[in-house]
Amino acid sequence: MSKNLPALLLLLLACLGSVILALKLGSVPVTFSDLLSSLSNRQGLHQGLIFELRLPRALAAFVCGGMLGLAGLLMQALLRNPLADPYILGVSGGAASGALLAMLAGLGSLMIQAAAFSGALLSIVLVFALAHGSSSWTSNRLLLTGVVLAAGWNALISFLLVISPNQQIHGMLFWLMGDLSYTQAEVWVFVLLAVITLLSFMLARPLNLISRGELQATALGVNTRQLRLLLFFTASLLTAVAISLAGSIGFIGLMAPHMLRLVIGSDHRSLVPAVVLLGGTLLILADTFARTVLAPTQLPVGILTAILGVPTFLYLLYRNNS
Amino acid sequence: MSTLRCKKLGVVIGDTRVCEDLNLELGDGQSWAVLGRNGSGKTTLLHTLAGLRPAQQGSILLNGQSLAEQSKKQIARHLGVLFQTEIDHFPTTVLEYTLMGRHPHLGWLQWESEADIAIAEQALQQVDLLDLKQRDISTLSGGERRRMNIACLLTQAPDIALLDEPSNHLDLQHQIETLSLVREQYRQRLLLMSAHDINLATRFCSHAILLFGDGKLTHGTFNDVVTTASLQHLYGVAINSVQADGHTLYYPA
Numbered sequence: 001m002s003k004n005l006p007a008l009l010l011l012l013l014a015c016l017g018s019v020i021l022a023l024k025l026g027s028v029p030v031t032f033s034d035l036l037s038s039l040s041n042r043q044g045l046h047q048g049l050i051f052e053l054r055l056p057r058a059l060a061a062f063v064c065g066g067m068l069g070l071a072g073l074l075m076q077a078l079l080r081n082p083l084a085d086p087y088i089l090g091v092s093g094g095a096a097s098g099a100l101l102a103m104l105a106g107l108g109s110l111m112i113q114a115a116a117f118s119g120a121l122l123s124i125v126l127v128f129a130l131a132h133g134s135s136s137w138t139s140n141r142l143l144l145t146g147v148v149l150a151a152g153w154n155a156l157i158s159f160l161l162v163i164s165p166n167q168q169i170h171g172m173l174f175w176l177m178g179d180l181s182y183t184q185a186e187v188w189v190f191v192l193l194a195v196i197t198l199l200s201f202m203l204a205r206p207l208n209l210i211s212r213g214e215l216q217a218t219a220l221g222v223n224t225r226q227l228r229l230l231l232f233f234t235a236s237l238l239t240a241v242a243i244s245l246a247g248s249i250g251f252i253g254l255m256a257p258h259m260l261r262l263v264i265g266s267d268h269r270s271l272v273p274a275v276v277l278l279g280g281t282l283l284i285l286a287d288t289f290a291r292t293v294l295a296p297t298q299l300p301v302g303i304l305t306a307i308l309g310v311p312t313f314l315y316l317l318y319r320n321n322s
Numbered sequence: 323m324s325t326l327r328c329k330k331l332g333v334v335i336g337d338t339r340v341c342e343d344l345n346l347e348l349g350d351g352q353s354w355a356v357l358g359r360n361g362s363g364k365t366t367l368l369h370t371l372a373g374l375r376p377a378q379q380g381s382i383l384l385n386g387q388s389l390a391e392q393s394k395k396q397i398a399r400h401l402g403v404l405f406q407t408e409i410d411h412f413p414t415t416v417l418e419y420t421l422m423g424r425h426p427h428l429g430w431l432q433w434e435s436e437a438d439i440a441i442a443e444q445a446l447q448q449v450d451l452l453d454l455k456q457r458d459i460s461t462l463s464g465g466e467r468r469r470m471n472i473a474c475l476l477t478q479a480p481d482i483a484l485l486d487e488p489s490n491h492l493d494l495q496h497q498i499e500t501l502s503l504v505r506e507q508y509r510q511r512l513l514l515m516s517a518h519d520i521n522l523a524t525r526f527c528s529h530a531i532l533l534f535g536d537g538k539l540t541h542g543t544f545n546d547v548v549t550t551a552s553l554q555h556l557y558g559v560a561i562n563s564v565q566a567d568g569h570t571l572y573y574p575a
Contacts, residue, residue: 080411202431209422213408218374220478221398221426266412269433 004270007263011277015062018284022058023050025292030054060185061287061301062280064246065256067193069279071238072253073271074200077211078231079139085254086239089146092250093153094123095243099175100160103168109182112175113244120240123149128232139214177300178249180287185245192241196234197276203227204268211266249302252279255309262316282308324385324400324481324512325349326371332379335366339537344380346531346541350481353505354514355523355544358533359557364516365406367533368484371514372403384482398426402480404471404488410459416470417455420446423477445476448503450496464491472500476507483508485515489522501526520553520572532556548572 024030030038030046038050071086078084086092098119102112131145161172174181200207206227209217218224239253256279257271264270286304293299326348333340340363348354356364369375371382373389382389384400402423420442421434428434446452449469454462462470468491475483483504489497497519505513505526517523523530523544530548531541534556540547553561553572560575 076412082411205425205428208418209425211412212410212414212419212422213405215369215374215405216408216422218394219372219398219403219405220422221393221395223394261412265418266414267418 004264004267004274008270008274008277011274011281015277015281015284018281018288019055019058019062022061022284022288023054025288026054027295056185057180057183057287058284059190060183060245061180061283063185063189063193064180064183064242064249065252065283066197066276066280067189067238067242068249068252068283069256069275070193070197070200070272071235071242072255072279073257073268073275074207074231074235074238075253076257077207077268078228078235079143080211080214081139081143082258083254084143086235086242087248087250087253088143088150089127089236090123090149090153091120091146091236091239092243092248093150093157094126095120095240096176096248097153097156097160098122099244099247100157100164100172103172103175104160104164116244117240120236120243123153124233124236124240174300175247177302178247178305179298179300180246180283181291181298183245189241189245193238193276196238197272199234200272201269203230204272207231207268207272208266211268246301249283249305251302251305251309252282255305255313256282259313259316323350325383326401326482326512326514327383327386328371328380329383330380331370331377331382333363333367333370334378335363338363338366338535340367340370340533340535341539342379342537344539348482348512348514348529350512351510352512352529353508353527354512355527355530355548356514356516356533357518357520357523357530357548357553357556358516359535362533362535364533365486367531368403368486368514368516372401372484373397374403395426398478398480400480401482401484402475402478404475404483404485406486406490413458413460415455416446416451416457416459416462417442419459419470420455420473420477423474423479426478441479442473442477445473446470448476449473449500465493465496468492469496469500472504476504482512483514485513487517488515489517489519497522520548521569524548524570524572 023035028046028049030050034046038047068086075084075086076082095116098115099112102115127142127146127149131142161169164172206222209220209222210224210227214224256275260271260274260278264274282305286308287301290299290301290304328344328346331344332342338361356367358364370377384392384397389397421438423442424434424438443452443455446455449472451466451469451473454466459467488501492500501522527544529542530544531539532547532552533539550561550563561572562575563570563572
């Protein structure tokens with residue numbers, strides 16, 4: 001941890017930097033002095049723009065990105081599979097199916113969120129019930145059940161897209177690729193992220209052990225049965241909340257934990273706080289670019305997480321090989 | 323002072339009955355070998371004794387208290403296991419891996435101190451791996467990995483050590499050095515190892531359990547239980563022995 005303190009501080013700075021960037025950039029550019037005067041005496045030129053539009057959106061991006069990153073980290077420790085992310089267990093497929101059904105029924109955005117959340121929970125319960133089965137659920141069985149369910153959800157999603165009227169398809173596609181335009185992150189979402197981050201940090205040593213082998217972890221005194229359940233439900237909850245707020249934003253849950261492992265190692269005491277900061281920062285940056293690169297057209301943020309993420313990830317993966 | 327006691331223990335895995343109605347007391351200063359053919363249940367017995375899988379009948383008492391009633395952490399302070407190879411999933415350094423052994427001794431939220439690191443480094447030194455402490459574990463050879471696992475066990479320093487085929491992957495030098503080291507450290511404590519190499523077992527074990535794979539087993543002091551006749555019965559091949567340098571050496575006839 002102490003050797004990773006500089007890296008964590010750097011991440012914190014990057015996070016603050018990304019918030020500033022998110023406040024400055026947009027159809028109406030905000031200069032640094034405007035920003036400072038708005039922040040200091042709360043009555044600058046762009047008061048409303050900054051405090052009512054851009055700051056809430058940046059904070060929403062941060063909390064969703066942080067939740068997705070942390071969910072990915074916990075899932076990877078749980079399944080001991082580097083490919084695990086919140087999406088692989090079919091959670092996002094369930095959420096998307098729920099959301100699309102609500103859209104098709106012409107329901108409002110709050111109901112769409114509720115439907116997405118219910119879909120995610122349904123998927124979680126299904127995976128758990130099926131994979132739990134007879135004896136112990138091995139991680140491979142859990143993973144396979146999730147993948148198969150996800151395929152089923154995908155078929156349902158395609159079906160819903162095909163039968164939907166043309167004017168709704170655009171909104172549905174945006175939802176499927178993640179969109180923060182209408183996201184309202186209430187205080188409880190931040191509290192939830194803070195509580196689970198703290199809990200995961202307190203469980204960092206057991207997390208280190210279980211990610212290196214379940215039998216070994218049990219023999220070294222970790223109650224793996226309890227820990228697995230806890231990880232499964234916290235990671236699923238984080239994913240369900242993030243997706244129901246912002247749509248299915250891919251990639252952050254997979255990418256953020258791996259990028260960090262490549263740079264700061266595999267100790268969860270550093271990984272847990274770092275993954276929240278990095279996930280949040282990545283999503284703020286992606287969202288800021290999503291609403292500015294082709295302005296006034298807004299892009300789904302999922303496109304940007306991939307465009308930013310793929311080259312960075314590949315660079316980190318291969319930089320030690322040469 | 324530690325004891326491991328089986329009371330009317332019955333262990334079954336799949337169709338194999340490993341043991342039935344077994345009453346056995348293992349105590350300090352003893353070093354047990356578990357011998358048997360492939361699939362006779364050596365690993366299963368070991369895992370059951372460590373509380374990693376439930377016994378079908380009877381109970382196991384660690385220091386007088388049933389394993390099932392003790393928390394995993396409580397057990398891990400007294401009893402440690404060396405597993406057959408495990409796969410690694412994420413990059414980890416040799417030192418980080420070895421430090422896992424300190425887990426049962428650390429409190430909630432407590433981090434490894436300098437003293438813990440010193441213990442792990444000493445263990446790595448003893449298995450001849452200190453130079454590789456910053457290496458990623460995926461770059462280790464099979465034998466180096468085995469020695470790292472043994473270092474992890476020494477770092478855990480339990481009163482009772484259960485070793486699943488400890489000499490696997492080790493070259494001749496490290497077989498002798500590592501097992502001598504463990505035996506020496508456990509001279510006053512309890513050691514139990516499953517093994518295929520009878521001659522290593524002869525050298526390092528005072529007692530033996532022979533698993534016949536049909537629920538029958540024999541146990542007792544090594545020289546009482548292990549004879550050419552019992553080994554022939556156990557492995558189903560003709561076996562001879564010679565005396566050399568005060569040791570009995572067994573070989574297939």
